Amino acid sequence: MLDALMLSRIQFGFTIGFHIIFPAVTIGLASYLVVLEACWLKTQRQVYRELYHFWLRIFAVNFGMGVVSGLVMAYQFGTNWSRFSDFAGGITGPLLAYEVLTAFFLEAGFLGVMLFGWRKVGPGLHFFSTFMVAAGTLMSATWILASNSWMQTPAGYAIIDHQAVPIDWLAVIFNPSFPYRLVHMSLAAFLATALIVGACAAWHLLRGTDNPCVRKMLSMAMWMLLIVAPIQAFVGDLHGLNTLEHQPAKIAAIEGHWENTPGEGVPLTLFGWPDMEAEKTRFAVEVPHLGSLILTHSWKGQFPGLKSFPPQDRPYSPMVFWSFRIMVGLGLLMIALGLWGTWARWRGRLFDAKMLLRAACWMGPAGLVALIAGWITTEVGRQPWIVYGLLRTAEAVTPNTTAEVAVTLLLFVIVYFVVFGAGIVYMLHLMQAGPGPHSIPPSASGDGEERRPARPLSAAPDNLAPDNAALDGRPGPGPADPTSGPDMRTR
Numbered sequence: 001m002l003d004a005l006m007l008s009r010i011q012f013g014f015t016i017g018f019h020i021i022f023p024a025v026t027i028g029l030a031s032y033l034v035v036l037e038a039c040w041l042k043t044q045r046q047v048y049r050e051l052y053h054f055w056l057r058i059f060a061v062n063f064g065m066g067v068v069s070g071l072v073m074a075y076q077f078g079t080n081w082s083r084f085s086d087f088a089g090g091i092t093g094p095l096l097a098y099e100v101l102t103a104f105f106l107e108a109g110f111l112g113v114m115l116f117g118w119r120k121v122g123p124g125l126h127f128f129s130t131f132m133v134a135a136g137t138l139m140s141a142t143w144i145l146a147s148n149s150w151m152q153t154p155a156g157y158a159i160i161d162h163q164a165v166p167i168d169w170l171a172v173i174f175n176p177s178f179p180y181r182l183v184h185m186s187l188a189a190f191l192a193t194a195l196i197v198g199a200c201a202a203w204h205l206l207r208g209t210d211n212p213c214v215r216k217m218l219s220m221a222m223w224m225l226l227i228v229a230p231i232q233a234f235v236g237d238l239h240g241l242n243t244l245e246h247q248p249a250k251i252a253a254i255e256g257h258w259e260n261t262p263g264e265g266v267p268l269t270l271f272g273w274p275d276m277e278a279e280k281t282r283f284a285v286e287v288p289h290l291g292s293l294i295l296t297h298s299w300k301g302q303f304p305g306l307k308s309f310p311p312q313d314r315p316y317s318p319m320v321f322w323s324f325r326i327m328v329g330l331g332l333l334m335i336a337l338g339l340w341g342t343w344a345r346w347r348g349r350l351f352d353a354k355m356l357l358r359a360a361c362w363m364g365p366a367g368l369v370a371l372i373a374g375w376i377t378t379e380v381g382r383q384p385w386i387v388y389g390l391l392r393t394a395e396a397v398t399p400n401t402t403a404e405v406a407v408t409l410l411l412f413v414i415v416y417f418v419v420f421g422a423g424i425v426y427m428l429h430l431m432q433a434g435p436g437p438h439s440i441p442p443s444a445s446g447d448g449e450e451r452r453p454a455r456p457l458s459a460a461p462d463n464l465a466p467d468n469a470a471l472d473g474r475p476g477p478g479p480a481d482p483t484s485g486p487d488m489r490t491r
Helices: 004-019 021-043 046-079 082-116 123-152 169-173 178-206 212-246 248-255 290-295 317-346 354-362 366-382 402-433
Strands: 157-160 163-166 268-275 280-287 385-387
Touching: 004 021, 004 046, 004 366, 004 402, 021 046, 021 123, 021 178, 021 366, 046 082, 046 212, 046 402, 082 123, 082 163, 082 169, 082 385, 123 169, 123 178, 123 366, 123 385, 178 212, 178 354, 178 366, 178 402, 212 248, 212 290, 212 317, 248 268, 248 290, 248 317, 248 366, 268 290, 268 317, 317 354, 317 366
Parallel strands: none
Antiparallel strands: 157 163, 268 280
8 A cells, every 4th residue: 555654665765776876886986996096006007097087987977976866865864754763863863974974074075186186186195085085985885884784783772762872882883784784785886886897898899899998897897706796695695694693584584484394494495476465485496405504504404484473573575585586696697707707718708708798788787786686675674664673664754644755756756767867878978988098088198278177077078979099999089108198107
């Protein structure tokens, strides 16, 4: 039933679904830019410089959209979830304030130098600025995930006058699920970015644009997948064990597991449809004992089924059952793509294996899809609680009318698709232009008049069309090698 509560949940889910894309790419691209600039400073190879300026433009646009979409999230705590703010504001409010006072100020303080200071400061200070922006994105994720993790596994609090009051800030921040969520989310951001970078490179190679920049992008992306995707699977397993300990109902809903059979292990349900009314999973395709092995690391280990919890305390299993499988399935494809890329590299075919390049293109958005599926699993699996075990979602919503929430939700959908849809299309156009000598703006290469931009988005170019010669792999405008024009070392 689409009442004010359900519409408020849909609205928050819609806005956070849009928002989470941009911070994830910001985290991944910021760290990638640190690596590129470090490689440039160490080797002075032009390819790293060109890649840095190419992805810096995309980072600037993505960062701006992330800031704008994040503002809406904060307002909704007051407009749609005021009772939650009244109950938990003494804990979540300071955590979000710390994020602004530390991470956001850190990013804002060094962002201008990073975007526009290539010729205005020395190489050491510019690299330090890039590093601090990257550190700020990770620090921002730390505070946000500390707040969200407290809602999942609350600790370090006392209930006074029907409000959650912090009594131990270290316990609040480092609550039981926080370390797992922080590492899992950070690795997800790195993987999502690696897939985007790899897809961009693969698309250009399939179009016949074969140059050192494109090759380096694909090579670095494949190495990232090969190393990080298996680590992510391991961290995900640890995260699952932590969730089983602190949120067993969520695990039961994810697995579509209803009840245990005495003396028998729990099978792993690969596919099926959990029926909440019939209290069973229909059309189940199961692997005997595998559920026990994964979640208890024993052949006949058992964990609570959904029937162990009152019906009103059960998460909606069909949604988390399938969102989890989408996330895991895409994660396995990431591992497979990394191994495939390694095999092609060993055979000397990394840059001309058409099937691999097509697979890399198709996998471009997979990291973001897996990220959203993971958040659906996390947030829907927490229901019916907004603060697990303390405050129900139905008790936290603002008493708005159904019509009021419906109108604002409709407006959000229209505005988001127009504004952020245009931004995403613009970033895709920037990627379509491709890296190369033309990626370096005049202010960074020493050619032409220096610009003095007044806003972050000025880091993106006015003209998206690259030089045709550069697309063909021939030297385009700008320095073709580190000695053909002024660089940071000459200052």
